[in-house]
Amino acid sequence: MSITPITPAFSVTGQLRAANLKAAAEQGFKSVICNRPDGEEPDQPTAADLQRGAEGLGLQFRHIPVVPGMFTDAGAAQMAQALAEMPAPVLAFCRTGARSTKLFEMAQSAQQLPASAPKTYDIVIVGGGSAGIATASSILRRRKGLAIAVIEPSEVHYYQPGWTMVGAGVFSAEFTRRTEKSVMPRGVDWIKQAAAGFAPESNRVLLADGSAVEYRVLIACPGIKLNWGAIEGLAETLGKNGVTSNYRYDLAPYTNRLVKDLKGGRALFTQPPMPIKCAGAPQKSMYLSCSKWEKAGVLKDIDVQFHTAGAVLFGVAAYVPALMEYVERYNAHLNLESRLVAVDGARKVATFEQKRGEEVVRVEEPFDMIHVVPPQVAPDFVASSPLAAASGFIEVDEATLRHVRYPNVFGLGDACSASNAKTMAAARKQAPVVAVNALAALDGKPPVADYDGYGSCPLTVESGKVVLAEFGYGGKLLPSFPNWLIDGTRPSRLSWLLKDTILPPIYWHGMLKGHEWMVKPHKIGA
Template sequence: MAALRRLKQGRSTAIAISQLHTSSCAFAKQHYKMLVLGGGAGGIAMSARMKRIMGAENVAVVEPSEMHYYQPIWTLVGAGAKTVASSGRPTANVMPSGVKWVKSKVQEINPDTNTVCTDDGTEISYEYMIVALGLQLHYEKIKGLPEGFGYPNIGSNYSVQTVEKTWKALQNFKEGNTVFTFPNTPVKCAGAPQKIMYLTDAYLRKTGKRGKANIIYNTSLPVLFGVKKYADSLWEIVKQRDLKVNLRQNLIEVRADKQEAVFENLDKPGETQVLEYEMLHVTPPMGPNLVVKSSPLADEAGWLDVNKDNLQHKKYPNVFGIGDCTNLPTIRTAAAVAAQSAILNRTISKVLKNEKPDKKYDGYTSCPLVTSYNTVIMAEFDYNVQPLETFPINQAKERRIMYHMKADLMPHLYWHGLLTGLWGGPEPYRKLLHLGMK
């Protein structure tokens, strides 16, 4: 119930921010050459890189959270293969030494005056700014949530407060429907909603309960996965394992007391279907960060409006963006942030010298599609939704080695490579492994 209260508090905070229109900066003033908004993957990675370029004393990061989480591992936490404790470290431990950590929430961004206001009334001015505020989870846009998480047999791998509930629901399963959802909004890590389905199938087979389970994946999308090469492989797995996939189905209500989920048919407006469930995994609707959305930095949809080639803001040349808060037309993943960090580092280095950015981001992103407790399809692709694979093998095949990359190597790369500003994605290795031809 404490977790439920935190979810509700997050919801009320989001509403309060969205209603804010006037500046409330009233107290102390600070100034930095580089101001980084957000202490997630993109914010920490870029603050480490900026420290090297302009010195720690010239860089500040605005981030309220005491804990930093490696969210990609929550897929495995929800399936009992990792612990939630292993996914988090104190923010103080990942913040680059010497960089100023402003432990506040960003409340207002004023790019016309080069200032930011925090929730404690502090005004911070900047010469350059990197926006890395992530996106917003909107459980409240599904009727019956987030309060429905107070009931058993329902979880979500997208929140630290609810990921362990997924594992409990899986352990408690006896017989009936296990239902997995994908919302009718942009999401981060678009493969995660179905990864937990494959892991559930594997767990139920391992525990002898698979024969009593009807596994259902209801997705708002018209496809199983956006890249055909990998989608073809996933459809084969779906058929082999007797998983039921329903396209264009969007979760609109959870009746947790009755263990019922209500879906709308996106191709037939007004048509709904009620599914009883013994286990339900919810992928929440998501949207732009509300502070970004209410600022002049946003595009019409509310995302940070950046140049897709160099990550510089389209209107304000001293503002840059990275990660989930941007309108970059690629899948939002930690792997994308890694590739973006290298490009953005180059862009800012050029801008500081009054030179034109010369390196282009190709939209690289990666989605390790976990298909069991020891196999992964390693999807890698670009802006054109074409495979951009690191290894000279067919990565659309399930492989044990790729599972170990996902479960063991990638967390190490994240903590010791990406967050320290030393890992900018696999591009150099891809060129080497493909003999310079890719």
């Protein structure tokens, strides 16, 4: 390990391994920063493994990954934040130390720029997706006149649960898209930037341009990162060579085209390890495709395979019998503990790692079309922040959704660590809970409402029928309707009506406007 001092408090080196961490601690370093993305080389230790080793030695650790040649102001801001918060001396590393040096220089320059005092808000919301907009609207319906900022860089807002239906040709892609401006609640400041980091000790959110905003209460809901790069060859072939995914707005129409055009051959559908948003979506695409092929009379000529990294078809056992009936009806081959690791689009071959007893083997499967769901992780600026749990997600109390270490911070939606299913329905139920608890925090009071883990997954098993899975923490069934009206464990046409016709306007005109139909916050102790 060759160490290059940059200043008395900061040094750089090349790739560290577990043995190097002990040597660094013995040389007096107090903190370690990893500036290298995971997976650049096959034998490279992961940042998570190094963090565990560093913390076991009493070293603080941050992961601020930089792709070679892609230095950003956001990365510099994160580096500046880390250097301000971590005890010195600090040892940073990448493959050779060059990226760490460059990022340090950028962080120093950013700190020397003159800046006006950050504006302070009563509430800052990071993320203008479903969770953020619904929470802002719920807060404003209870208490107008608050100074609220929503940090969201995108100009477009999507109804993502509709993309499965786009892939099936039921919805148009445009039906799921509106401008962010049209859904932003009146009375909030929309900060059209990306968040780059959190400084909870000083009640600040760092922005990509190097500036910051201050808050009395923070609500963090920036969503989840779709890690397309975790599957070798996938990013290069998406949208062509029969490779598609309903997890992207621009690709869902390609799914529909592939399904319509396929008259015979092999169709693969994949599901990565948890957590992912909408755990039922990977198999929804399979069922709706098979339903189309069945109606077209070509299903018998198509070899349908479902590959899931999980050990079961669905995590809540009550819904599995109905789903298995459709797996058998469509003659789909179910491959459990089978994880997609590579896609060769030109050859039309997918590679899976499959668990067989105690052994893991690599298997190549040719395909004519493949629907891929990518692995999903916390956004980088969340995972490297003080708000992160060991998983990388925002560490919250599962009931109150308040951060476990910072009482004026709340998290909800796909980015929080709660063990609920990551669905739009979960965010709809969480938003009012966070709204009333955030207002209580503003008033210096403890949380007043709790969340039961509710999530809903309308499993579209055929065109016109849905298995309406509704459940909470621990897989407890939490049906919204009496059993005589909708038995969620069985396919239902009424549930399809809910998915197809009722839920979209409830989303646009109810949830995003702060209307809490059937999701009023539950008072603690009530």
